[in-house]
Amino acid sequence: MKRIEPRVLKGFRDFLPENQRRRIDLQKQLEKTFRSYGFVPIDTPVLEYTEVLLGKGGGDTDKQIYRFQDNGGRDVSMRFDLTVPFARYMAAHRSELYLPFRRYHIDKVWRGENTQRGRYREFAQCDFDIVGPDSGEADLEILLLMRDALASIGIENISIRVAHRGLFNRFLSRLGVEDKSVEILRLVDKVHKIGREELSTQLTELVDSEKASAIISYISPQETGLKKPASSSENFSVIDMLEESAGGQDEDSSRLRYLFEQLEASGNGAAFRIDPSITRGLDYYTGVVFETFLEDLPSLGSVCSGGRYNDLAGLYTKESLPGVGSSIGLDRLIAGMEELGISGSKTAVCEVLILNFSPSLSGAYHRLARALRNAGISCEIFPEAKKLGAQFQYAEKKGIPYALIMGEEEHKRGTVNLKNITTRENEDDLTPSDAAERLRRYLSHP
Amino acid sequence: MKRIEPRVLKGFRDFLPENQRRRIDLQKQLEKTFRSYGFVPIDTPVLEYTEVLLGKGGGDTDKQIYRFQDNGGRDVSMRFDLTVPFARYMAAHRSELYLPFRRYHIDKVWRGENTQRGRYREFAQCDFDIVGPDSGEADLEILLLMRDALASIGIENISIRVAHRGLFNRFLSRLGVEDKSVEILRLVDKVHKIGREELSTQLTELVDSEKASAIISYISPQETGLKKPASSSENFSVIDMLEESAGGQDEDSSRLRYLFEQLEASGNGAAFRIDPSITRGLDYYTGVVFETFLEDLPSLGSVCSGGRYNDLAGLYTKESLPGVGSSIGLDRLIAGMEELGISGSKTAVCEVLILNFSPSLSGAYHRLARALRNAGISCEIFPEAKKLGAQFQYAEKKGIPYALIMGEEEHKRGTVNLKNITTRENEDDLTPSDAAERLRRYLSHP
Numbered sequence: 089m090k091r092i093e094p095r096v097l098k099g100f101r102d103f104l105p106e107n108q109r110r111r112i113d114l115q116k117q118l119e120k121t122f123r124s125y126g127f128v129p130i131d132t133p134v135l136e137y138t139e140v141l142l143g144k145g146g147g148d149t150d151k152q153i154y155r156f157q158d159n160g161g162r163d164v165s166m167r168f169d170l171t172v173p174f175a176r177y178m179a180a181h182r183s184e185l186y187l188p189f190r191r192y193h194i195d196k197v198w199r200g201e202n203t204q205r206g207r208y209r210e211f212a213q214c215d216f217d218i219v220g221p222d223s224g225e226a227d228l229e230i231l232l233l234m235r236d237a238l239a240s241i242g243i244e245n246i247s248i249r250v251a252h253r254g255l256f257n258r259f260l261s262r263l264g265v266e267d268k269s270v271e272i273l274r275l276v277d278k279v280h281k282i283g284r285e286e287l288s289t290q291l292t293e294l295v296d297s298e299k300a301s302a303i304i305s306y307i308s309p310q311e312t313g314l315k316k317p318a319s320s321s322e323n324f325s326v327i328d329m330l331e332e333s334a335g336g337q338d339e340d341s342s343r344l345r346y347l348f349e350q351l352e353a354s355g356n357g358a359a360f361r362i363d364p365s366i367t368r369g370l371d372y373y374t375g376v377v378f379e380t381f382l383e384d385l386p387s388l389g390s391v392c393s394g395g396r397y398n399d400l401a402g403l404y405t406k407e408s409l410p411g412v413g414s415s416i417g418l419d420r421l422i423a424g425m426e427e428l429g430i431s432g433s434k435t436a437v438c439e440v441l442i443l444n445f446s447p448s449l450s451g452a453y454h455r456l457a458r459a460l461r462n463a464g465i466s467c468e469i470f471p472e473a474k475k476l477g478a479q480f481q482y483a484e485k486k487g488i489p490y491a492l493i494m495g496e497e498e499h500k501r502g503t504v505n506l507k508n509i510t511t512r513e514n515e516d517d518l519t520p521s522d523a524a525e526r527l528r529r530y531l532s533h534p
Numbered sequence: 535m536k537r538i539e540p541r542v543l544k545g546f547r548d549f550l551p552e553n554q555r556r557r558i559d560l561q562k563q564l565e566k567t568f569r570s571y572g573f574v575p576i577d578t579p580v581l582e583y584t585e586v587l588l589g590k591g592g593g594d595t596d597k598q599i600y601r602f603q604d605n606g607g608r609d610v611s612m613r614f615d616l617t618v619p620f621a622r623y624m625a626a627h628r629s630e631l632y633l634p635f636r637r638y639h640i641d642k643v644w645r646g647e648n649t650q651r652g653r654y655r656e657f658a659q660c661d662f663d664i665v666g667p668d669s670g671e672a673d674l675e676i677l678l679l680m681r682d683a684l685a686s687i688g689i690e691n692i693s694i695r696v697a698h699r700g701l702f703n704r705f706l707s708r709l710g711v712e713d714k715s716v717e718i719l720r721l722v723d724k725v726h727k728i729g730r731e732e733l734s735t736q737l738t739e740l741v742d743s744e745k746a747s748a749i750i751s752y753i754s755p756q757e758t759g760l761k762k763p764a765s766s767s768e769n770f771s772v773i774d775m776l777e778e779s780a781g782g783q784d785e786d787s788s789r790l791r792y793l794f795e796q797l798e799a800s801g802n803g804a805a806f807r808i809d810p811s812i813t814r815g816l817d818y819y820t821g822v823v824f825e826t827f828l829e830d831l832p833s834l835g836s837v838c839s840g841g842r843y844n845d846l847a848g849l850y851t852k853e854s855l856p857g858v859g860s861s862i863g864l865d866r867l868i869a870g871m872e873e874l875g876i877s878g879s880k881t882a883v884c885e886v887l888i889l890n891f892s893p894s895l896s897g898a899y900h901r902l903a904r905a906l907r908n909a910g911i912s913c914e915i916f917p918e919a920k921k922l923g924a925q926f927q928y929a930e931k932k933g934i935p936y937a938l939i940m941g942e943e944e945h946k947r948g949t950v951n952l953k954n955i956t957t958r959e960n961e962d963d964l965t966p967s968d969a970a971e972r973l974r975r976y977l978s979h980p
Contacts, residue, residue, distance in 0.1 A: 092586060094626040094850040096579055097610065102623055104630060105574035105637070112575055116562070124907045126884030126914030126934075128551035129558055133542055133656055134580065134612075134642065135600070140538060154581070156602030159646045164543065166580075177548055180540040184550060186931040188917050191551070196580065200605045210579055223918035225896050232900055346893065353897020354904075404540040438572035447792065450671050451799020454678055458800075461570045468572030471634050472669035485632040488572075 099201070099209030105437065111212075111422065114241055115194050118214060118416070121240045122192040125233055127216055130191050132173040138165040141172050143403055152199045166198040170215040170415070178219060179404035187220035194418070208419060217413030219400060224346045227376050227396060228354075230412050231347065234380060234392050235359050237416065242430045243391075245383040249363035250347065253373050253395070254340035255330055256364065259306055262335050265295050273367040276307055280365075280389070284308070306333050307365040323348050326362040343376065374398040378414070388424045392416045439531055440467035441483045441509075445495040447473055452499055456492065456520055463524045464533050467492075483509050490527060545647070545655030551883065557658075557868065560687055561640050564660060564862070567686045568638040571679055573662055576637050578619040584611040587618050589849055598645045612644040616661040616861070624665060625850035633666035640864070654865060663859030665846060670792045673822050673842060674800075676858050677793065680826060680838050681805050683862065688876045689837075691829040695809035696793065699819050699841065700786035701776055702810065705752055708781050711741050719813040722753055726811075726835070730754070752779050753811040769794050772808040789822065820844040824860070828870055837867045885977055886913035887929045887955075891941040893919055898945055902938065902966055909970045910979050913938075929955050936973060 096102060103111065119129070138155055142165070154166040167173050170193045178185070194214040201207045216233065218226045231248060238246055253273070260269050271294055279287045284304060291300035309329045327348065331341035344362070351357045368377040375396030382388055394414030401409050440460060442453050453469045460467045468488075470479045483491055493505040498517075505516045506523050508530075515526070527533075542548060549557065565575070584601050588611070600612040613619050616639045624631070640660040647653045662679065664672045677694060684692055699719070706715050717740055725733045730750060737746035755775045773794065777787040790808070797803045814823040821842030828834055840860030847855050886906060888899050899915045906913045914934075916925045929937055939951040944963075951962045952969050954976075961972065973979075 091851065092589065092849055094586065094622040094847075095583065096626070097581055097583060097604075097608065098606075100579035100581060102579070102627065103577035104627065105576055108575045108577045111577070112565070119558070123884075124912045125903075126887075126912060126932075128883050129554045130551055131549040131554045131557070133546035133548070135543055135546060135644070135656070137541065137543060140540065143538065151605060154602075154604060156600075158543075158600060159597060160544075162543065176540040180542070181548065181550065186928055188928070190914065198581070210581065218917055221918040224893055225890060225915065225919075226917040228896055228900070229915065229917060350893075350896040350900075354900035355897075356900070401540075403538055405537065437574050438569075441572075444671060447670055447796075450674055450796040451801075454674070454796075454800035454802070457571075466570045466572060468636065469671065469675065471664055471672035471675060472667040473671075482632055482634070486572075 097209070099203040099207070101208065101210070109437070111418075114418070114422070115212075115214070117241050118194065118237055119192070121233070121237045122216055125190070125229070125236075127190040127192045127233075130174070130177060130193055131195070132167070132170075132177055132193075134166055134196075135164050136167060136173060136176070138163040140176055140404075141165050141167065152201055154198050154200060168199050169197050170195065170213050171413075174215070174217065175401040175409075176404055178409055179401040179407075182405065182407065188226070189219045190217070191219075192216040212418040214416040214418050215413060216415075217411050219409050219411035219413075222375075222396070222398065222410040224343050224350070226412050227343070228347055228350050230394065230414050231351065231360065231378065232354065232356060234378070234394075234414050235356065238380070238392065241425075243382065243421075243425070246359055246380055246391075247383055248360045248378055248380045248392075249366050250344070250360060250376060250378045251362065251364045251366040252330075252340050252344050252376050253367065254375055255334050255344065256306070256367065258334040258338065258340065259330070260303075262333075263295075263299055263302055265299055268294055270371060272303065274369050276303070276365060277367045277369045279307065306330070309364065320348070320352055320357045323357075323360070323362045326364070330362075330364055340375070347376065368393065368395055372397045372399075376412070382424055382428070384428055385424050388420060388427075390417075391421045391424060436466075436487055436489055438466050438468050438486060438488050440465055440490045440492055440527060441479065441488045442467060442469045442492045442494070443476060443479050444470040444473045449494065449496070449499055452494065456494065456504065459520055460524055460527070463528055465524065465527050465531065480509065490530070492523060543655070545649040545653070547654065547656070555883065557864070560864070560868070561658075561660070563687050564640065564683055565638070567679070567683045568662055571636070571675070571682075573636040573638045573679075576620070576623060576639055577641070578613070578616075578623050578639075580612055580642075581610050582613060582619060582622070584609040586622055586850075587611050587613065598647055600644050600646060614645050615643050616641065616659050617859075620661065620663065621847040621855075622850055624855055625847040625853075628851065628853065634672070635665045636663070637665075638662040658864040660862040660864050661859060662861075663846075663857050665855050665857035665859075668821075668842070668844065668856040670789050670796070672858050673789070674793055674796050676840065676860050677797065677806065677824065678800065678802060680824070680840075680860050681802065684826070684838065687871075689828065689867075689871070692805055692826055693829055694806045694824055694826045694838075695812050696790070696806060696822060696824045697808065697810045697812040698776075698786050698790050698822050699813065700821055701780050701790065702752070702813065704780040704784065704786065705776070706749075708779075709741075709745055709748055711745055714740055716817060718749065720815050722749070722811060723813045723815045725753065752776070755810065766794070766798055766803045769803075769806070769808045772810070776808075776810055786821070793822065814839065814841055818843045818845075822858070828874070830874055831870050834866060834870045834873075836863075837870060838862045882912075882933055882935055884912050884914050884932060884934050886911055886936045886938055886973060887925065887934045888913060888915045888938045888940070889922060889925050890916040890919045895940065895942070895945055898940065902940065902950065905966055906970055906973070909974055911970065911973050911977065926955065936976070938969060 158164050196212050198210050257269055260266050275290055288300055309326050327344050351360050366377055366379050373395035377395035379390035380392035396412040398410045399408050400411050457467050491507040503517045504523050507514050604610050642658050644656050703715055706712050721736055734746055734750055755772050773790050797806050812823055812825050819841035823841035825836035826838035842858040844856045845854050846857050903913050937953040949963045950969050953960050
């Protein structure tokens, strides 16, 4: 028989149990935090009409999309983010939903990207948005939730960098280059990758050298390198400078100032700083924009980014739906956590192995297992009566810390022996409930 | 501007928050049960080489597969179940895994099926398997886990029907029709849909009428209608009859007898019964096979089915990997639960709304919110200072049971007012920690 090589596609991955468990537990913890803020989950299909995902034209993104004709001749595509399907969802279900609508969505997306730079073609995103109000309170909440969500999975040492697109555009307009705003914002977005010198060169090609240097000094009113957050007074003096460059106070600068005042008032100023070099590449942001860097690993890039948009679902509905949202790049974040040795909770895959002496004792083993599970202890029964050495070896490989021993003799007496697999210590002739009680204590179950 | 209709593809679905939350919570509960049995999660890509999923030939299933050429010219397909990717996974990672290997996998699969009978083209599966031993103990464990997993989500009144493919084949061979075994098993698999009379007609076309009636009487040694499980003695007498029809005792009949003895011994006999009309359509089962029916809604069909296979990954590796596994049809199960009014836990989406009197109080609101969240209470702040009527209306729509009220006055005094949104009762001038304490009590938090 000709066998098939069990390979996976380039840019796709299998997850071994240890990794997958960490991913699931991370997602669960994030979910718990989102729910504690009143965010609700939604789900949308992986496949959609291409027209729905890309608009009538299709356009540039095309090459990165998994797009094909289904068996019914429909032009369909796999989703490449969670934002476009959310926009379509809001338009489709507007009458069934209430505003303000807070949603989270954690799931996979697909992009046929170049895999050379360690990028994957299948990866998980974690989005959360508040749709409805265009208010500083909503912006503030997303910023605080970013901080709390990351803290809940053990990531405390971060810097969330905030800027305002509207303010930047007002500055560009004052400089007389508002017609090149999209290109300029995209160029500035790359400054952390290409460096300030290269940015200056490219800006000079786009506008003149005087204006290029004005832009450079706007985005770096002080050193905006990836250092510890500025003190709160520094944030306010930067806002003053930006406001002045943009021609004085207005709604946008007031919004920024409001955000930093309330971050202070809520006792959360330290993780946040103004950084006018943050622009986000995407066109649809219109207000505050933000990115999050790990202080201990800034080279990783932003692990949680987003901003305010004034019209989420304009492609599908005439109702204007402003909102603010953010997205955690789960795969990048997990890579960063591994590099920093932040592993998340490290509980045993399974806590107890019940050794198998004879198939005829299966019923009794399952009674014992049930008693343990009811006490909150995970346990498994070795599923055939192999030599005990092989059974112990299995427990060690899987990382199971305890074994329970019940042969014919013990079964008759109604007792079990408890073995610590690491230390090899035994405690013999325990009643099952006594064994369960000790295990709960050893495993520090509540 | 020409707008795009926000439609979804036929056979695909959006999930509204209430439904999606129920789905997530159901999955979490199942996961908890699987983990309590020592099962570990894995993940595989949604897209695979078509050759890997379908084998060299492709074959019949082709029409139901979402198959296309990716931008690199590769012939790829979306997974149509979780078993084939698992087989590929075991072959690819054999050296990194230990046997016996217990895995679970809950995720979506895609099939371009006819949507007329309420079938979906995107749906969730929930698989669990023990790979390694060909033992009665492993079969037993899967059967008990099926029962426990369903019980953990509130489904207690079930009948798990068990048969043995090997025994049936031995009977067919004794009848001299072993060459038609595949067709016969597939026909018998349909008996609950087509009825016994139609089955008899179709069998008679395949074999002669005498043999057809022998088959009919093999699969119905007594009335096997969808009634309460037989008493344990009935199960054993059916095993005796089947054994006799198949030509006497052998490994297969002993395995069946062993299973029912141990189900009794573990105190779990009641939910299980022998039903020789269960065959499962799929070719790869070789040993026990089983299906699960809701006693209160048998017409739903099986909600959890599986069996033993003697070679999981033969397409990819020469190592023989026997196993036993089962799969919960989550979407069908959820539909059944809705019909029966088994809704799962019904907790509020969010427990407390903090009313917004002024943007200038945002920092204070977030301090209050943090105190509640730290006490395990989910809460949200209305994200703009709208009229109070609108804020209360929102709380009612979203089903939030309590509101906290803190205007400028209360803020100065350091107090809050607590309002029960359903009864409209107020408790005024509470300290924040007193309010949190009362909320924990009212919401019965542990």
